[in-house]
Amino acid sequence: MHPEVVAKAEDARAAAAVLAAVSTEAKNRALRLIAGALKEQSGKIIEANARDLEEYRQSPGYSKALDDRLLLNEERIAGAADGLLEIAALDDPIGEVTGATLRPSGLQVGQVRTPMGVVGIIYEARPNVTVDAAGLTLKSGNAVILRGGSEALQSNICLVRIIQEQLREAGLPEAAVQLIEDIDRAAARTLMRLTGLVDLLIPRGGPALIKTVLENATIPVIQTGAGNCHLYVDEGAAKEMAVEIAFNAKVQRPGVCNAIETLLIHEAAAEEILPAALERLAQAGVELRGCPRARRFHEAVQEAVEEDWGNEYLEMILAVKVVDSFDEAVAHINRYGTMHSEAIVTADYERARLFLSRVDAAAVYVNASTRFTDGAEFGLGAEMGISTQKLHVRGPMGLKALTSLKYIVYGSGQIR
Amino acid sequence: MHPEVVAKAEDARAAAAVLAAVSTEAKNRALRLIAGALKEQSGKIIEANARDLEEYRQSPGYSKALDDRLLLNEERIAGAADGLLEIAALDDPIGEVTGATLRPSGLQVGQVRTPMGVVGIIYEARPNVTVDAAGLTLKSGNAVILRGGSEALQSNICLVRIIQEQLREAGLPEAAVQLIEDIDRAAARTLMRLTGLVDLLIPRGGPALIKTVLENATIPVIQTGAGNCHLYVDEGAAKEMAVEIAFNAKVQRPGVCNAIETLLIHEAAAEEILPAALERLAQAGVELRGCPRARRFHEAVQEAVEEDWGNEYLEMILAVKVVDSFDEAVAHINRYGTMHSEAIVTADYERARLFLSRVDAAAVYVNASTRFTDGAEFGLGAEMGISTQKLHVRGPMGLKALTSLKYIVYGSGQIR
Numbered sequence: 001m002h003p004e005v006v007a008k009a010e011d012a013r014a015a016a017a018v019l020a021a022v023s024t025e026a027k028n029r030a031l032r033l034i035a036g037a038l039k040e041q042s043g044k045i046i047e048a049n050a051r052d053l054e055e056y057r058q059s060p061g062y063s064k065a066l067d068d069r070l071l072l073n074e075e076r077i078a079g080a081a082d083g084l085l086e087i088a089a090l091d092d093p094i095g096e097v098t099g100a101t102l103r104p105s106g107l108q109v110g111q112v113r114t115p116m117g118v119v120g121i122i123y124e125a126r127p128n129v130t131v132d133a134a135g136l137t138l139k140s141g142n143a144v145i146l147r148g149g150s151e152a153l154q155s156n157i158c159l160v161r162i163i164q165e166q167l168r169e170a171g172l173p174e175a176a177v178q179l180i181e182d183i184d185r186a187a188a189r190t191l192m193r194l195t196g197l198v199d200l201l202i203p204r205g206g207p208a209l210i211k212t213v214l215e216n217a218t219i220p221v222i223q224t225g226a227g228n229c230h231l232y233v234d235e236g237a238a239k240e241m242a243v244e245i246a247f248n249a250k251v252q253r254p255g256v257c258n259a260i261e262t263l264l265i266h267e268a269a270a271e272e273i274l275p276a277a278l279e280r281l282a283q284a285g286v287e288l289r290g291c292p293r294a295r296r297f298h299e300a301v302q303e304a305v306e307e308d309w310g311n312e313y314l315e316m317i318l319a320v321k322v323v324d325s326f327d328e329a330v331a332h333i334n335r336y337g338t339m340h341s342e343a344i345v346t347a348d349y350e351r352a353r354l355f356l357s358r359v360d361a362a363a364v365y366v367n368a369s370t371r372f373t374d375g376a377e378f379g380l381g382a383e384m385g386i387s388t389q390k391l392h393v394r395g396p397m398g399l400k401a402l403t404s405l406k407y408i409v410y411g412s413g414q415i416r
Numbered sequence: 417m418h419p420e421v422v423a424k425a426e427d428a429r430a431a432a433a434v435l436a437a438v439s440t441e442a443k444n445r446a447l448r449l450i451a452g453a454l455k456e457q458s459g460k461i462i463e464a465n466a467r468d469l470e471e472y473r474q475s476p477g478y479s480k481a482l483d484d485r486l487l488l489n490e491e492r493i494a495g496a497a498d499g500l501l502e503i504a505a506l507d508d509p510i511g512e513v514t515g516a517t518l519r520p521s522g523l524q525v526g527q528v529r530t531p532m533g534v535v536g537i538i539y540e541a542r543p544n545v546t547v548d549a550a551g552l553t554l555k556s557g558n559a560v561i562l563r564g565g566s567e568a569l570q571s572n573i574c575l576v577r578i579i580q581e582q583l584r585e586a587g588l589p590e591a592a593v594q595l596i597e598d599i600d601r602a603a604a605r606t607l608m609r610l611t612g613l614v615d616l617l618i619p620r621g622g623p624a625l626i627k628t629v630l631e632n633a634t635i636p637v638i639q640t641g642a643g644n645c646h647l648y649v650d651e652g653a654a655k656e657m658a659v660e661i662a663f664n665a666k667v668q669r670p671g672v673c674n675a676i677e678t679l680l681i682h683e684a685a686a687e688e689i690l691p692a693a694l695e696r697l698a699q700a701g702v703e704l705r706g707c708p709r710a711r712r713f714h715e716a717v718q719e720a721v722e723e724d725w726g727n728e729y730l731e732m733i734l735a736v737k738v739v740d741s742f743d744e745a746v747a748h749i750n751r752y753g754t755m756h757s758e759a760i761v762t763a764d765y766e767r768a769r770l771f772l773s774r775v776d777a778a779a780v781y782v783n784a785s786t787r788f789t790d791g792a793e794f795g796l797g798a799e800m801g802i803s804t805q806k807l808h809v810r811g812p813m814g815l816k817a818l819t820s821l822k823y824i825v826y827g828s829g830q831i832r
Contacts, residue, residue: 017750021773101795107784109794116806117776195630199806214611214634220807221636241829248831334433356824357437360533368523368827377832378525378823379517390532390615390820391636392808404806407794408772411784413657415664416793 002190004182005145009197011175012118012143018173019141020115024092027139030170031088035081037166038131038159042077048158049127056151065255069125070151080131083382087135090381093399094141097408108410113403115141117199120191121384122147122213124205127155134163134177136384140402143176145198147191149205150183157181192217200402204385207312222392222401224385227257227340228312229370232329232355233273234346235266241367242269242345243277249343249369251284255314257386258341258373262309262319264329270297270322281318290320309336326351330358337361339388341370362388362395418606420598421561425613427591428534428559434589435557436531440508443555446586447504451497453582454547454575458493464574465543472567481671485541486567496547499798503551506797509815510557513824524826529819531557533615536607537800538563538629540621543571550579550593552800556818559592561614563607565621566599573597608633616818620801623728638808638817640801643673643756644728645786648745648771649689650762651682657783658685658761659693665759665785667700671730673802674757674789678725678735680745686713686738697734706736725752742767746774753777755804757786778804778811 019027038045049072056062056070093113100110119142123129130146137144148156160179167174180187192201192213201221203213213221231249233242242265249260265274270293278288278298288294289308290301301320308319309332323329333342343365344355352366363373373395375383380398387393393401435443454461465488472478472486509529516526535558539545546562553560564572576595583590596603608617608629617637619629629637647665649658658681665676681690686709694704694714704710705724706717717736724735725748739745749758759781760771768782779789789811791799796814803809809817 017774017776020776103793103795105788105793107788107793112772114776218630220639220805222807223636238829244829244831252832356528358433360433360530361822363823363825365825366827368825368830369832371832372521372523372825372830373823377519377521377523379519389636391638394820395823404810406777407779407789407811409779409781409784409788411782413654413660414784414788415660416668416785416787 002187005190008178009194015173015175016117016143028088031084033166035084037162038081048154051154080128084135087139111405114406118143120145120198120201122203124149127152130159140399147180223389225257226338228338229260229341230262230333231260232264232344235268236347237345239273245369246277258370287317293322294320341373343370418603421606424594425610431589431591432533432559444504447500449582451500454497464570467570496544500551503555527821530822534559536561536614536617538619540565543568546575556815563596639805642754644754645676645757646678646749647676648760649681651684652763653761655689658689661785662693674786703733709738710736757789759786
């Protein structure tokens, strides 16, 4: 066990006990103070971030995409600060009492919504996750232990220092938001195994990170992010709608988890719709990989191999498959999908209904782009990632996903 | 990976896809058929159970308590069968739509309650868990993979065979309920690691089993059962109520998880209440282990050591501690408790309120025995154990705990 991490978790536990009883107004005041301080001290943040960038640009594994995710500028800092103000404006989930009943024993039994307690978050390069995660956990009354990517260490240290100063200013415990500064893997591994000290661990990042957490964690985990999403164009689908949704779901932002990776189309719709859809995608620069039948509809389509069906490209590549039936499409999705977001374009009422019930995913769509799977679009406000497991919460995780329900029982001397 | 377990999980996955769409009436009919067959074939079950008992009675680790848990007789089989009829009478949780809203995008977003999919259950000796678990998972539309204790193997094989015959009779897939017959640990370990095939794992048993599962599982787990529960008697508590609740919570059934293991009492209440409470407990044969101050109130109280505060005795032993204050009692509970069931006896309104909010446990009581933490007592009907974690569900797990919420989205061509 890594001593820095254990000590921080013990401090977090103590902070969580205080936070659970803090008023909504006190939490909102802290969020507003932090937002103000981030904007005011943006120069300092950008300086720390520049040190991260400088070091990262000399590293052997350099990638332009990660460089962009790592970058903080005035605009992004203001965006993160505004995100905190939005969180302050959300309803406080804590304290809601549900399902109170009077039992035959005479006991009044109800459930009250409480914070989880201590939440651990392991994430990769983007330093704005530091601010989002601190805001969401604070508003939901949780203490958080952050373990960001090593590339963003200086940025994260600077951000957490500012957050802690404002927590102190607001009269809240500094240990409500802590950063693990040791970038060694042993530190992360300890965080994954603090049964009794950390109530929930959320990994946010690529498949390798998620796998490491699932392999090593002994505390409860919410799996997030993996999105091998599909669009299925049904027999009789409206051509223009199918082309527009396929294009939007792949091209509007290909690097995110709710973008599609495979287009499935019923053989009876292929002739009419596939040439136009593939032409539109190819024109936009999408690399197409298809089954033999799909290849007949556009010269740009290369041959797909088995791995293509299971691949989350997260870039301008799309797998395309012509299927014989609705059932084949559903079976393909349930076999290769990651239970994230799945869509059908159809004009048929019964197949719309069947798709919604048979496809096993966090969000299932009829006649809309998978790109809508998002906390704000679903009405949850800000989100802490998208859960792809079924335990506790599926889909976008808002404030409620960071809470639990505790039974409270009012008696008058009852015994059994 | 153990091939028998992987094959059964694949069959379970296919069965789960069918079960998710089965009507309530079809599930209830299967439950009633199974209940009838269990009663009818009780002779066969008792015979199989006798083989288990005979073998167990020759094993070196023999214990009378486990012998009793292992035993099946006409009465217990009828009880398990009646439990299935009760499950048939419960509302079907599947298909409920909640929180449907029309978003600014024009999308209608709702959540529908679905089965988890495939549930794994690892448990110890009691063969009636086989029947309960099959009933609860079937009613909630899940396929289940059971891994019972080796001592109950013949009983479990016989029970599952009867259940599968009746599933077939009811036109449901046999693979809805399967038993892992290989008692080797490798089989259980494979079950803990079937990411993508098993959606949820519930261990039911002692601390060693729970620990093994937490250490080895890569799939989502619900921790159950550990119950180091406390009763705190506050300053000014009514003497008779305090004595009755302390006695009931310890003595009525000391071997279960919601029985108390420690009695805490405010120093200002000790003089009046402790002698009577300890006398009543000692008379009933409870071994008492106390702090130095508690020992002054009754001669039967032996000296407690640090380990006593963290021990879940599950027998007729009680730790007793006199505390200086309400705050010390809450701190003691939050430090040593297992977040199961915790109770206060008090006449003070504000301390009742504070106890409910500050004590971090699945069920927190004012003026009642902790023994009420139970699915039936809380109005959930039958239960699948008691969760002591905060993720997904706390406290008794009824049918709803075996379900998940999936987002369904109705569009008319929306893109982002």
